[in-house]
Amino acid sequence: MDFPTQSSPYLPVDNGVGRLMARVSVALLPGALCLFWFFGWGVVFNLLISTLTALGAEALMLLLRRRPVKASLLDGSALLTGLLLALTLPPLAPWWLPMLGAGFAIVVAKHLYGGLGYNPFNPAMVGFVVLIISFPLQMTLWPPPQGLQHDYALHFGDTLQLVFGGTLPEGRALDSLTMATPLDNAKTQFGLDYTWSEITATPLFGRFGGYGWEWINLAYLAGGLWLWRKRAIQWQIPTGMLGALFTIALLFFIADSDSFGSPLFHLFSGATMLGAFFIATDPVSAATTPRGRLYYGAGIGVLTYAIRTWGGYPDAIAFSVLLMNMAAPTIDYYTQPRVFGHPDK
Amino acid sequence: MIEILEQPRQIFGGLRLAANKAQSLRTPLRSAPLPERLIVPLSQHIGEPAETLVQVGDKVLKGQPIARSLNYISAPVHAPTSGTVTDIGEYAVPHPSGLKATCVVIHADGADRSADTGLKMDDVFCADPADIRQRVREAGIVGLGGAGFPTAVKLNPGRPVELLVINAAECEPYISCDEALMCERTAEVIDGVRIMRHALQAQQVVIGVEDNMPRAVDCLRRGLEAAGERDIRLLAVPTVYPAGGEKQLIYALTGKEIPSQGLPADLGMVCHNVGTAAAVARALLQGEPLISRIVTITGAGVSQPCNLEVRIGTPIADVIASCGGYTEQAAHLLMGGPMMGIPLPNDRMPVIKTSNCLLAASVEEIPPPPAALPCIRCARCTEVCPAYLLPQQLFWYARSRDFDKVQDYNLFDCIECGCCARVCPSHIPLVQYYRFAKTEIWDLERQRTKADLARQRHEFRVERLEREKKALEERRAAAKKGLAARPKSGDAEAKKAEIAAALARVKGKKTQPATVSAMRGSADSEQGPGSDTGSDSR
Ligand code: SF4
Ligand code: SF4
Numbered sequence: 001m002d003f004p005t006q007s008s009p010y011l012p013v014d015n016g017v018g019r020l021m022a023r024v025s026v027a028l029l030p031g032a033l034c035l036f037w038f039f040g041w042g043v044v045f046n047l048l049i050s051t052l053t054a055l056g057a058e059a060l061m062l063l064l065r066r067r068p069v070k071a072s073l074l075d076g077s078a079l080l081t082g083l084l085l086a087l088t089l090p091p092l093a094p095w096w097l098p099m100l101g102a103g104f105a106i107v108v109a110k111h112l113y114g115g116l117g118y119n120p121f122n123p124a125m126v127g128f129v130v131l132i133i134s135f136p137l138q139m140t141l142w143p144p145p146q147g148l149q150h151d152y153a154l155h156f157g158d159t160l161q162l163v164f165g166g167t168l169p170e171g172r173a174l175d176s177l178t179m180a181t182p183l184d185n186a187k188t189q190f191g192l193d194y195t196w197s198e199i200t201a202t203p204l205f206g207r208f209g210g211y212g213w214e215w216i217n218l219a220y221l222a223g224g225l226w227l228w229r230k231r232a233i234q235w236q237i238p239t240g241m242l243g244a245l246f247t248i249a250l251l252f253f254i255a256d257s258d259s260f261g262s263p264l265f266h267l268f269s270g271a272t273m274l275g276a277f278f279i280a281t282d283p284v285s286a287a288t289t290p291r292g293r294l295y296y297g298a299g300i301g302v303l304t305y306a307i308r309t310w311g312g313y314p315d316a317i318a319f320s321v322l323l324m325n326m327a328a329p330t331i332d333y334y335t336q337p338r339v340f341g342h343p344d345k
Numbered sequence: 346m347i348e349i350l351e352q353p354r355q356i357f358g359g360l361r362l363a364a365n366k367a368q369s370l371r372t373p374l375r376s377a378p379l380p381e382r383l384i385v386p387l388s389q390h391i392g393e394p395a396e397t398l399v400q401v402g403d404k405v406l407k408g409q410p411i412a413r414s415l416n417y418i419s420a421p422v423h424a425p426t427s428g429t430v431t432d433i434g435e436y437a438v439p440h441p442s443g444l445k446a447t448c449v450v451i452h453a454d455g456a457d458r459s460a461d462t463g464l465k466m467d468d469v470f471c472a473d474p475a476d477i478r479q480r481v482r483e484a485g486i487v488g489l490g491g492a493g494f495p496t497a498v499k500l501n502p503g504r505p506v507e508l509l510v511i512n513a514a515e516c517e518p519y520i521s522c523d524e525a526l527m528c529e530r531t532a533e534v535i536d537g538v539r540i541m542r543h544a545l546q547a548q549q550v551v552i553g554v555e556d557n558m559p560r561a562v563d564c565l566r567r568g569l570e571a572a573g574e575r576d577i578r579l580l581a582v583p584t585v586y587p588a589g590g591e592k593q594l595i596y597a598l599t600g601k602e603i604p605s606q607g608l609p610a611d612l613g614m615v616c617h618n619v620g621t622a623a624a625v626a627r628a629l630l631q632g633e634p635l636i637s638r639i640v641t642i643t644g645a646g647v648s649q650p651c652n653l654e655v656r657i658g659t660p661i662a663d664v665i666a667s668c669g670g671y672t673e674q675a676a677h678l679l680m681g682g683p684m685m686g687i688p689l690p691n692d693r694m695p696v697i698k699t700s701n702c703l704l705a706a707s708v709e710e711i712p713p714p715p716a717a718l719p720c721i722r723c724a725r726c727t728e729v730c731p732a733y734l735l736p737q738q739l740f741w742y743a744r745s746r747d748f749d750k751v752q753d754y755n756l757f758d759c760i761e762c763g764c765c766a767r768v769c770p771s772h773i774p775l776v777q778y779y780r781f782a783k784t785e786i787w788d789l790e791r792q793r794t795k796a797d798l799a800r801q802r803h804e805f806r807v808e809r810l811e812r813e814k815k816a817l818e819e820r821r822a823a824a825k826k827g828l829a830a831r832p833k834s835g836d837a838e839a840k841k842a843e844i845a846a847a848l849a850r851v852k853g854k855k856t857q858p859a860t861v862s863a864m865r866g867s868a869d870s871e872q873g874p875g876s877d878t879g880s881d882s883r
Contacts, residue, residue: 001662001675001691001692002691003678003688003690003691004676005677005688005689006688006713006714007774007776007780008683008686008687008761008763009685009763009766009767009776010677010683010684010688010710010711011362011683011684011711011767012709013767013769014767014768015725015768015769015770016770016772017718017721017770017771075718116719117718117719117720117721117722118719231725231728234724283722283723283724284721284722288722288724288737288738289724289727289735290724290728337733338733339605339733340357340602340605340731340733341592341605341606341607341758342604342605342755
């Protein structure tokens with residue numbers, strides 16, 4: 001009897017890029033739901049516009065590059081890019097903002113660099129940075145979190161009109177519908193020489209990470225831990241990033257607790273947890289060696305703190321990730337593990 | 346002093362795989378029926394092929410040598426049963442290269458009459474270790490764990506051995522031949538281990554099993570007790586693939602790492618497979634050379650999975666037939682396990698000394714490989730690599746044929762265990778790339794040494810010609826002088842003497858290389874193997 005042959009190992013695979021990306025997407029759900037709860041329908045619109053654009057752009061680029069469209073769309077990487085970008089955008093942003101960001105992320109940051117596996121920079125973060133540099137005003141359109149301000153809450157219809165038509169609800173100015181995020185607020189107030197305890201005296205700052213934001217971050221943290229348990233991500237990058245961010249924030253806070261934010265605030269505000277577990281862990285653009293990933297994460301943590309504290313932008317995950325993306329090949333080169341049976345280096 | 350750990354360590358990386366061993370362990374070990382025709386390859390081991398001692402038409406007896414080894418690293422081959430040699434020629438054999446190899450074909454006469462092999466030793470535990478090694482060599486024993494390195498060579502590491510490690514950690518899924526052996530031929534295993542200990546003069550012995558084979562542990566423990574043997578340790582290492590790799594097992598048992606490109610002997614250890622130990626006992630206590638082995642026949646593609654004692658040379662089709670034949674699901678045939686096995690294109694090939702398992706797998710067990718995607722640098726491969734390599738870097742450089750870089754990333758420390766490929770979400774056939782790179786590098790090196798050799802040979806030749814020319818001229822000059830001086834009478838006698846001397850010279854020249862190679866091939870030159878890659882493991 002004759003048999004076909006193939007090469008070892010032969011056991012059925014129990015892993016796949018599609019499955020990996022699906023897991024990451026599922027793990028985003030708790031955080032996304034929290035975001036929706038606190039910031040309303042704009043979050044859903046962002047998600048829809050961003051993912052659809054990402055998928056469309058991916059299909060288009062695959063067609064142009066004559067690659068198999070269906071298989072590549074199913075690998076879920078474009079979907080994930082769309083999701084991640086959407087979750088960082090302000091919920092009242094006009095419809096073209098997520099579209100532009102997602103399109104740029106897929107077309108330029110991913111495919112012009114060679115597509116899946118070849119992009120040196122995290123596509124979603126490239127999209128984000130392009131938007132924040134080009135449209136700083138639109139990037140601040142965060143509504144007050146649900147439950148913080150009771151005089152007016154945007155409903156589905158209002159948000160739809162605002163996002164897609166640019167029309168405001170009657171008798172309302174845009175300013176009255178938006179509110180600075182805790183990170184943004186803290187930055188401004190520090191600039192005005194308020195102390196940390198004065199700044200955080202308002203309800204906007206919640207218990208430790210900002211009203212609403214602390215829950216959102218906790219939800220991302222839960223999703224991230226689940227991913228780690230499922231082995232979809234490894235512990236080094238989140239640990240490195242959160243550890244470094246916490247440590248440096250703690251040092252400054254101890255030194256001068258008036259002019260610097262608390263370490264917990266840094267951990268649970270803004271995009272910290274989303275960044276640590278979902279963005280910095282994007283495998284393609286991160287460092288790959290075990291030790292390297294720890295340094296890579298730590299680098300992101302330190303840069304995040306530095307830019308948040310002394311830089312020109314309230315949050316800094318995107319810039320820090322991109323900067324460390326640049327450093328990844330070098331980190332990899334200098335952190336090769338000792339091979340079995342080789343002497344210690 | 347090498348310390349054997351109280352609590353064996355967990356190896357780095359690796360995979361927890363479904364064992365799938367129960368199927369083949371359900372029925373007791375039995376012997377496969379004698380086939381009509383046996384195809385016995387001359388090279389079933391690492392090293393030089395053996396040289397045939399028989400001709401077509403010869404009658405042979407069971408256990409009679411049919412090929413002898415000419416080199417130190419080689420092993421003789423014996424007739425697995427009595428019968429007639431009907432052909433000596435090229436046949437397909439189970440080998441990763443897929444190439445044919447010279448085989449002796451024997452038609453069995455059914456009588457299974459044994460030859461007197463003279464291997465048996467009455468007082469093996471008092472015998473001279475060199476004598477034991479000589480007989481192990483003559484018995485054609487090679488590592489039965491898979492690599493097939495001549496055992497006599499590994500019994501002679503050329504330096505004092507502190508620790509003998511018996512590898513009984515059968516870590517690859519489906520394979521259960523060692524477990525069956527330990528459960529059903531416990532005494533033989535223990536005898537073999539003791540003989541090896543004596544031959545190596547090893548101070549300590551440890552048998553390493555996996556902790557998922559409690560029955561084997563039980564049998565061995567009782568066997569050791571019954572033999573009154575207190576100095577053989579038995580340790581169960583955590584079950585994780587590839588804990589049965591030689592380097593991995595030694596690490597798990599002693600916490601020591603065999604140096605890269607080195608041997609256990611560098612650390613005063615020697616590692617032998619448990620089946621090999623039993624084969625040694627069989628040869629020296631019963632006089633039977635290595636003419637059969639235990640084979641696991643398993644997978645959804647075979648009707649009655651089991652362990653069988655099979656004569657070397659039995660066509661695989663016959664072996665499968667004696668397990669009730671194939672099921673309808675049979676889609677693939679492997680020699681070895683599902684992680685490192687060799688794919689077989691057909692079942693007309695023979696069982697050889699290193700055939701530990703025949704896996705007839707269904708499509709569910711061995712699905713077609715999914716299409717590969719680009720590497721997403723997720724480093725899942727790094728997490729599971731037991732050699733602490735960076736598989737994705739190896740892949741990158743192997744694919745771009747950057748052979749210097751791929752060696753910088755220590756390609757040659759890769760043990761081809763396949764863990765990386767198994768977890769790769771992009772389904773990249775990583776091991777295939779590593780094998781490709783290794784083969785290419787070896788080829789390049791071979792070409793280089795060939796060129797070097799050719800140059801050397803050429804230089805030697807030029808030099809020799811030069812020397813000869815000079816000598817000739819000198820002789821001519823001398824002859825001219827002598828001729829004048831020599832008396833004319835007795836000329837004929839002088840000529841005769843000269844011719845005799847010349848003849849003797851020629852003869853001497855001819856026999857000289859023969860003696861050299863005979864010496865080299867002589868059983869027990871007390872020199873260790875130069876570069877032994879023989880891991881007697883999986
Ligand atoms: S597991 Fe596969 S995809 Fe992931 S880094 Fe290794 S080779 Fe690349
Ligand atoms: S096949 Fe080689 S590179 Fe892959 S896991 Fe095994 S040792 Fe590491």
